[in-house]
Amino acid sequence: MTPVSARTTGTVRVVGTGLLGTSIGLGLSAIDVDVVLDDVSPSTLALAVDYGAGRRTGEADAPALVVVAVPPDVVAAVVAAELARYPDAFVTDVASVKAGPLSALEAVGAATERYVGSHPMAGRERSGPIAARADLFLGRPWVITPHAGSTAGQSAILEGLALDLGAIPVRLPADRHDDAVAIVSHAPQLVSSLLAARLVDAPDHATDLAGQGLRDTTRIAGSDPALWVQILSANAARVLPVLSDLRDDLDAVLEALADPAAPGAQRALADVLAAGNDGVARIPGKHGVDLRTTTLTVLIDDRPGQLARLLTEIGELGVNLEDMRLEHSPGAPIGIVEVSVLPEAAGGLEADLDRRGWRVA
Template sequence: MRTALVIGTGLIGTSAALALAGRGVAVHLTDHDLARARTAAALGAGTEDAPEGPVDLAVVAVPPAHVPAALAEAMRAGVARGYLDVASVKGGPRRELEALGVDMSAYIGTHPMAGKERSGPLAATADLFEGRPWVLTPTRETDTEVLNLALELVALCRAVPVVMDADAHDRAVALVSHTPQLISSMVAARLADADETAVRLCGQGIRDVTRIAASDPRMWIDILTANPGPVADVLAGVSADLEETVRALRALQSPDEDKRRDGASGVENVLRRGNAGRERVPGKHGAAPAVYETVAVLISDRPGELARIFADAGSAGVNIEDVRIEHATGQQAGLVQLMVEPSAAPVLSAALRERGWALRQ
């Protein structure tokens, strides 16, 4: 791939453009919002100049509702040898595109499983897709050359290609992406009118659950409007679990010992099913989730403290597998939780104590 046209310079489009430009591809940028295209160009994602002729690949990075029209316009203008979109819904846009009567052999639907709570070109990074799944949904009509261009794009963005049927993809993302967004928003909404005393008790658990609730509602309305059925199906299952759990919790308030026992069993059932589901979430590099030991360290809110603790861990020959930071409410301090291999935990603990860090159990 030598040339590409990115249509839509939001987070995903600009990130893909940055990755391509950084690996020597001549990238052309266009957006209905000229300011966004100028911003993306200023970041080094490519040029606003129109290509002199057809490019190798056109990447359509617009909201799902606008994908068919944008693709059809680009394909009828013959701007590229191959076309793909990066929308988070695949089945509906593909069917709409077929209804428009365009050449489907030149198109492949794709979806990089990456994103942020922030949107727009200023949130974009060239490494956004590194190590992340990038779904490809070829059909019988998809030309081999177009599939190869899509695979090259995925490789240049250092993502991991995953081939799926379009409708199977939509059911999958309803489960692992779209429904979690709604549930995170619902939990966060309980905080909007909560008493300030309760809000001050927020810890890492509520921060983890509500992190994605900070996402742009306008973007998610576009996504959910394009995939309402599969999301509603998943939510219906969650709703049934909620009703059962509410009944179990009410039973725990009963003076009847048998009812309390049944209630405890019901709550335990949903928690254990949650354990089983969590165990299926892929861990580092897509492998089965590993069990790590946590080394908790008290850290002050001063510049360079995180860098120093990582440097000290590196000097001890310990690889940090994951990290979490829990801020202390109203204090200039926090607790850094360093996740490491179990065999490395004693080594890291001893090394950090030797260097003056205060560890917590």
């Protein structure tokens, strides 16, 4: 792999060594950033250190940046404690809800002028340091939520952190972030879980027929219930209207299915399905990619010739490109290329591109 110069300087303290915290530590350590770790669980901390995510925090450590990666219900308290413990440090958190922690910090008079929340839009169904990956954030949005008391320089620090980890920085106010994740993350989690719950009492001959469609729609139903109870509770006011609208749409479907021959019933079903087509077309990086292909995400530098070189090398490797999508975040020094190939070619292509120095997610 081509050596990468870190934008993040000084010591980074990561509080919480679960999936996100350990992944951040692994990614930063891989580019020689000094990472110190802390966790209320000694065994979880020891495991993250053993995996190479960083070293244990020492009394003499004076971090420049503190990243709080703890469960949502204790984020504000931990951020406040870190602001008080390290008066010269800049503090962020990576919780999936942003408005609540900021309000809580302001209510207790914490030093919010040294705090800006953030949220990497990445994760896995598995949790804990054993599931962590240094490339977890590659090509994923990393939302930064500046507020009235923060500075552009502080947001720039977090943009550097995101880019160091291969993510795409995006700035949004906390309220707009919480509105967005309600519809693209939190409501889908509940819908997936509700659908998967129908399988509990399903007969074996039904589940034996399950294909990729069911796996796709229920994949995130394997997520940690305890964590999601906290997330949904913290963003309940924004998730509720999304689910209410979904209930109304479902009621219309139920009415049509109750009498498919009734006037307008077929049209109602067609409208729902067509609206789904339109919605899928708005998801970045998907846009109706054929499920018979496999998509690899490759990060390329935003400079002349990089895309041409990537496509040329894929051709040199003897792989036929079935489809391609290029995305670029304004102001970001990297682009995201999604290449779709036949499934049997994907594994070899990923390994070959990695050996040639490309960053593949």
